[in-house]
Amino acid sequence: xxxxxxxxxxxxxxxxxxxxxxxxxxxxxxxxxxxxxxxxxxxxxxxxxxxxxxxxxxxxxxxxxxxxxxxxxxxxxxxxxxxxxxxxxxxxxxxxxxxxxxxxxxxxxxxxxxxxxxxxxxxxxxxxxxxxxxxxxxxxxxxxxxxxxxxxxxxxxxxxxxxxxxxxxxxxxxxxxxxxxxxxxxxxxxxxxxxxxxxxxxxxxxxxxxxxxxxxxxxxxxxxxxxxxxxxxxxxxxxxxxxxxxxxxxxxxxxxxxxxxxxxxxxxxxxxxxxxxxxxxxxxxxxxxxxxxxxxxxxxxxxxxxxxxxxxxxxxxxxxxxxxxxxxxxxxxxxxxxxxxxxxxxxxxxxxxxxxxxxxxxxxxxxxxxxxxxxxxxxxxxxxxxxxxxxxxxxxxxxxxxxxxxxxxxxxxxxxxxxxxxxxxxxxxxxxxxxxxxxxxxxxxxxxxxxxxxxxxxxxxxxxxxxxxxxxxxxxxxxxxxxxxxxxxxxxxxxxxxxxxxxxxx
Amino acid sequence: xxxxxxxxxxxxxxxxxxxxxxxxxxxxxxxxxxxxxxxxxxxxxxxxxxxxxxxxxxxxxxxxxxxxxxxxxxxxxxxxxxxxxxxxxxxxxxxxxxxxxxxxxxxxxxxxxxxxxxxxxxxxxxxxxxxxxxxxxxxxxxxxxxxxxxxxxxxxxxxxxxxxxxxxxxxxxxxxx
Numbered sequence: 001x002x003x004x005x006x007x008x009x010x011x012x013x014x015x016x017x018x019x020x021x022x023x024x025x026x027x028x029x030x031x032x033x034x035x036x037x038x039x040x041x042x043x044x045x046x047x048x049x050x051x052x053x054x055x056x057x058x059x060x061x062x063x064x065x066x067x068x069x070x071x072x073x074x075x076x077x078x079x080x081x082x083x084x085x086x087x088x089x090x091x092x093x094x095x096x097x098x099x100x101x102x103x104x105x106x107x108x109x110x111x112x113x114x115x116x117x118x119x120x121x122x123x124x125x126x127x128x129x130x131x132x133x134x135x136x137x138x139x140x141x142x143x144x145x146x147x148x149x150x151x152x153x154x155x156x157x158x159x160x161x162x163x164x165x166x167x168x169x170x171x172x173x174x175x176x177x178x179x180x181x182x183x184x185x186x187x188x189x190x191x192x193x194x195x196x197x198x199x200x201x202x203x204x205x206x207x208x209x210x211x212x213x214x215x216x217x218x219x220x221x222x223x224x225x226x227x228x229x230x231x232x233x234x235x236x237x238x239x240x241x242x243x244x245x246x247x248x249x250x251x252x253x254x255x256x257x258x259x260x261x262x263x264x265x266x267x268x269x270x271x272x273x274x275x276x277x278x279x280x281x282x283x284x285x286x287x288x289x290x291x292x293x294x295x296x297x298x299x300x301x302x303x304x305x306x307x308x309x310x311x312x313x314x315x316x317x318x319x320x321x322x323x324x325x326x327x328x329x330x331x332x333x334x335x336x337x338x339x340x341x342x343x344x345x346x347x348x349x350x351x352x353x354x355x356x357x358x359x360x361x362x363x364x365x366x367x368x369x370x371x372x373x374x375x376x377x378x379x380x381x382x383x384x385x386x387x388x389x390x391x392x393x394x395x396x397x398x399x400x401x402x403x404x405x406x407x408x409x410x411x412x413x414x415x416x417x418x419x420x421x422x423x424x425x426x427x428x429x430x431x432x433x434x435x436x437x438x439x440x441x442x443x444x445x446x447x448x449x450x451x452x453x454x455x456x457x458x459x460x461x462x463x464x465x466x467x468x469x470x471x472x473x474x475x476x477x478x479x480x481x482x483x484x485x486x487x488x489x490x491x492x493x494x495x496x497x498x499x500x501x502x503x504x505x506x
Numbered sequence: 507x508x509x510x511x512x513x514x515x516x517x518x519x520x521x522x523x524x525x526x527x528x529x530x531x532x533x534x535x536x537x538x539x540x541x542x543x544x545x546x547x548x549x550x551x552x553x554x555x556x557x558x559x560x561x562x563x564x565x566x567x568x569x570x571x572x573x574x575x576x577x578x579x580x581x582x583x584x585x586x587x588x589x590x591x592x593x594x595x596x597x598x599x600x601x602x603x604x605x606x607x608x609x610x611x612x613x614x615x616x617x618x619x620x621x622x623x624x625x626x627x628x629x630x631x632x633x634x635x636x637x638x639x640x641x642x643x644x645x646x647x648x649x650x651x652x653x654x655x656x657x658x659x660x661x662x663x664x665x666x667x668x669x670x671x672x673x674x675x676x677x678x679x680x681x682x683x
Binding site: 126320445446447448449450451452453454457465467468469470471472473476492496497499500501502503504 | 602603604612613614615616617618619620621622623647648649650651652655
């Protein structure tokens with residue numbers, strides 16, 4: 001995607017309105033078909049052999065018309081400080097987007113896009129579910145020029161900046177070996193398999209059961225050939241078959257994960273040029289997303305068990321352009337999908353040079369935190385033991401063995417948690433088996449909440465939620481649990497005072 | 507604090523200073539009563555609505571039916587009233603740093619929105635609230651979980667002043683296009 005240096009002349013900046021690429025309607029149609037693919041498939045297959053096929057054709061025809069209408073009504077006008085987009089036929093809309101308000105620029109090229117030498121451009125501002133502008137599609141050189149224009153905030157004169165950018169060495173690239181590790185660690189294949197299971201279950205035919213049965217028969221045949229007759233009856237044969245099935249499934253899922261990782265992250269490059277980060281990736285479908293460094297709202301460094309085995313970590317960021325759902329994977333998220341712990345620290349140090357990430361003074365949580373963590377699990381263990389004892393008598397009391405296990409686990413978790421605050425950066429680390437470090441620059445915190453449950457009050461602790469923009473709606477990354485009450489109050493007061501003094505810098 | 511005290515404090519403040527009164531404000535008693543009564547009614551209606559079918563379907567056990575119905579009529583509204591009356595623990599404060607809001611007693615929470623992080627402010631008056639000269643103020647931030655901080659049961663005058671003060675700080679920040 002980055003072969004050609006962006007040529008500002010390819011973009012029509014003559015004060016006139018322009019249409020998108022003449023083939024735009026095709027890509028709009030493909031995008032719409034993707035949304036309607038399930039109903040269409042149902043129409044095609046459910047109504048097999050009768051006249052209902054016609055309805056499917058009619059639906060596609062209507063979509064073609066809609067796509068053509070979108071192409072003929074969508075116009076854009078480039079100005080010195082922003083872009084104006086006029087669209088719609090019955091429901092018309094006019095949108096002014098100042099370059100200064102754009103947080104993310106995404107260029108996306110699927111295989112079809114690459115075939116026709118075009119690209120899809122998304123301009124995202126802070127907040128909102130949909131991108132501010134979705135230009136489907138522009139000629140590739142125009143798309144690159146538009147990206148460069150947004151980067152320079154609309155001053156077309158400084159053409160040299162783009163060329164410099166290409167010359168700057170990438171901050172991180174991933175070799176195929178790293179991609180294989182990423183696939184093994186991330187286990188993306190599991191999602192696909194789960195989705196496939198769901199689809200098969202919906203299909204109603206017993207495809208899945210049939211597959212398992214065939215597989216079992218095949219394996220049983222092999223096993224009995226190996227062990228001789230009567231293998232069908234022996235527990236060993238059964239166990240071997242079952243275990244081999246599970247192992248084969250696990251290996252297949254991991255292989256799928258590796259394949260997916262290579263598809264998504266092949267040719268991963270992280271670059272930075274004049275304060276702008278850009279990430280480029282993809283084997284068949286290429287995409288490039290970029291955002292200014294100071295637009296990053298929060299950071300998250302993860303290390304799971306598998307990460308630890310491979311001595312790797314992964315680094316993600318939140319930008320304020322909070323795209324959700326299907327578009328989420330296009331926004332700038334994975335700064336380093338996989339990298340050595342040292343490289344991750346270097347990257348953080350590079351992007352936050354003054355924040356002192358390497359020299360944070362980590363504070364432990366409240367001394368009694370382990371008790372607070374253990375109590376829900378303890379209650380469950382005691383209830384379960386009670387139920388077992390009631391049903392099975394004395395042997396049920398073995399459930400009490402869960403109690404020391406739970407206490408030990410809670411101790412480890414409490415020991416792993418910690419918080420740090422040095423006036424520039426506020427950080428929270430958590431997790432014992434899978435560790436996470438979440439941190440944000442203090443100025444990026446938008447609101448604070450100190451909370452105490454009755455149990456917290458009894459133990460003299462409190463939780464502090466530091467909310468940032470663009471965080472995931474599921475679970476807050478900077479939720480500092482089980483802090484000593486005085487420390488939580490002091491941190492809350494200090495941050496509140498600091499935030500009130502500083503203006504919000506997006 | 508009553509609204510007259512608030513006015514007195516306003517008047518005594520120098521004109522150049524932003525109108526911040528750095529004390530905790532409790533909701534007026536009528537706001538708590540309204541909130542508790544409203545939730546009690548809602549819970550009562552919902553509880554009866556959910557149980558009316560099963561109650562009618564039971565053919566015999568006339569005494570049990572009446573007992574259950576009475577228990578519902580008693581329990582639903584009292585639960586609603588208890589939840590609604592939690593509003594009496596709410597305290598708010600506006601100072602130079604921004605808006606503070608404390609809610610709850612057992613599950614205690616203190617939310618703080620720095621004035622520089624307020625995106626916009628909504629003032630809402632429902633029909634019942636209008637009748638009792640009350641208002642609800644929603645302070646919006648760019649955060650994800652604390653995106654809308656709701657201050658319920660404000661006296662109308664207090665709500666106006668609070669909104670104006672927050673809006674003035676917004677203007678001073680001047681992040682507009």
